[in-house]
Amino acid sequence: MVIVTVRILPIKSVLPDKRFVLGKLGPKGVYRCLIQYGYKDAPNMEGVEFVASVVEKLKEEIEDIDEMAMLESVASKGxxxxxxxxxxxxxxxxxxxxxxxxxxxxxxxxxxxxxxISTLKIPPSKMLQVGMLYEL
Structure with missing residues (x-):
């Protein structure tokens, strides 16, 4: 499981090598991925290119070969x-x-x-919204 957080920074553009900040979370196979954009960058999370770029960055962080194989098989499923x-x-x-x-x-x-959400260009067929109702 990869938990992705998107952050828009108050700078014009983020360099491609600084765009992804990755790390391992507690249990085996759980990672965090912080994706940073500048206010002039166009965030785009649709298509296989986005998923492939996240997977490639995660492969650089993973040392275990079994986990790497699991990541590739899961990413191909969607x-x-x-x-x-x-x-x-x-x-x-x-x-x-x-x-x-x-x-x-x-x-x-x-x-x-x-x-x-509309600026992220996430395909609606792959989106699940979870909400909270706050009573003030």
Whole structure:
């Protein structure tokens, strides 16, 4: 399992050799991959080229040959992107102003403005969104 985090840095562009920061997490076969982009870079996570570049960078980190073979076989089967989503809801104890701001204004903005997810160019058929509902 590879946990990928995408970070947009406040610099114009990230050099290709600094784009991937990899590391091993606790259990065998679990890795983290931090992918860094500058604000002028165009993040693109679709296609086999992205997966192949992550796998190649991981191969440089892996010392165990069995793990490397497992990584190659799993990568050929496909990728699923799990993304987090947050929904806010006003609690009953709040006044009508909080209900209007949270339940109507915030939800209107959330539904009608472009999501950061769309800029990553993740294929919708490979995306799973996991959400949390916060009551304020």
């Amino acid at each position: 990728v699923v992107y799990v993304l987090g989503r947050t929904i806010l809801k006003s609690s009953e104890k709040n006044g009508w102003v909080a209900h209007c701001v949270i339940d109507y204004s915030y939800r209107f903005l959330q539904k009608n403005f472009r999501s950061a």
